[in-house]
Structure formats: C-alpha cells, structure tokens
Amino acid sequence: MAAEGGAEPGAGAEGLALVEGSSGRAARVGDPGDLVALARQVQQADTFTRANACSKLTVIAEQIRCLQEQARKVLDEANRDADLHHVACNLVKKPGNIYYMYRRESGQRYFSILSPKEWGTSPHEFLGAYKLQHDMSWTPFEDIERRDAEINILEKLLSQQAALPLCSEPNFQGLTK
Numbered sequence: 001m002a003a004e005g006g007a008e009p010g011a012g013a014e015g016l017a018l019v020e021g022s023s024g025r026a027a028r029v030g031d032p033g034d035l036v037a038l039a040r041q042v043q044q045a046d047t048f049t050r051a052n053a054c055s056k057l058t059v060i061a062e063q064i065r066c067l068q069e070q071a072r073k074v075l076d077e078a079n080r081d082a083d084l085h086h087v088a089c090n091l092v093k094k095p096g097n098i099y100y101m102y103r104r105e106s107g108q109r110y111f112s113i114l115s116p117k118e119w120g121t122s123p124h125e126f127l128g129a130y131k132l133q134h135d136m137s138w139t140p141f142e143d144i145e146r147r148d149a150e151i152n153i154l155e156k157l158l159s160q161q162a163a164l165p166l167c168s169e170p171n172f173q174g175l176t177k
C-alpha cells in the first residue's frame with residue numbers, strides 16, 4: 001500500500017527506493033542488509049571522491065611544477081639580460097642588431113658589432129653573440145632563428161585577432177593554422 005503522498009514505504013522524495021535489498025526491491029525497515037548496503041555505497045562514494053580529488057590535485061601539482069620551471073627560466077633570462085646590459089659597449093645599442101661579446105686580457109667584457117669572421121684574427125677571446133630584441137631582452141645567437149620565428153607567429157596572431165569581429169564566445173579561428 002502506498003504511503004501518504006503516493007510514495008512507497010522506504011522510498012525517497014522522488015518515489016524511488018533509497019536502498020534496494022538483495023531481492024531487488026526496497027527492503028523492509030529494520031533489515032540489517034539495508035545498513036550494510038548503505039555503508040558499502042557510502043564507502044564507494046568516499047573512494048571515488050578521494051580518487052577524483054587526487055586526480056585533480058595531481059594535475060594541479062604538475063601545473064605548479066611547470067609554472068615553477070617557467071619562473072626559473074624567466075629569472076635566469078632576466079639575470080642574463082641585466083648582466084649583458086652592463087657589458088661595456090662604445091656605441092649606442094639598437095634593438096634588432098646582433099652584438100658580439102669579447103673579453104680583454106684584463107678580464108673586461110665588451111660588445112662589438114664585428115663578428116669573429118670580420119676581425120679575421122680576433123684580438124680578444126670571443127664569448128658569444130646576442131641579438132638585442134625590441135623589448136630590450138637579449139637572445140643568444142643560436143636561438144635567434146627560433147625566437148624570430150616565434151615573434152613572427154605571435155605578431156601574425158595579434159594582427160588576425162585584431163581583425164576579428166567582436167563576439168560573445170571564444171574565437172580560436174586562425175590559432176591552429
């Protein structure tokens with residue numbers, strides 16, 4: 001017989017049984033099997049909740065490691081750039097140019113616009129070449145081609161996004177090509 005409101009005894013607010021007995025139907029009130037089944041269900045929910053939280057925390061921990069590595073790289077580059085800006089140079093440094101660093105016998109480092117090939121026989125120890133970027137950062141010679149390609153891609157993306165019409169949804173058109 002239906003209880004008041006149309007729900008079966010032992011049923012929840014929606015008229016569904018909260019716990020099913022071994023016979024596949026709502027068990028009688030006071031059946032010890034109900035408590036065991038309910039305890040199993042709670043334990044399983046706890047296990048799934050813990051596994052889900054651990055999975056999400058693992059992703060966050062990996063993101064933190066990546067951010068820490070990026071922060072170390074930014075700090076290393078900032079220290080390198082600051083050091084290079086203090087290297088002696090008897091000319092006005094202009095962004096976009098490549099500068100060649102040498103060390104005199106006294107230990108003083110200096111920049112020149114002459115490469116070791118242009119010197120022929122270099123009077124001082126060659127330490128490396130760097131391109132001064134427009135943001136006043138320095139790019140080591142071996143990374144110039146890669147960095148210029150990255151900058152070109154970013155400039156292309158910026159110009160394409162500026163030309164896109166305003167819309168309320170995210171627009172990634174052109175970012176994957």
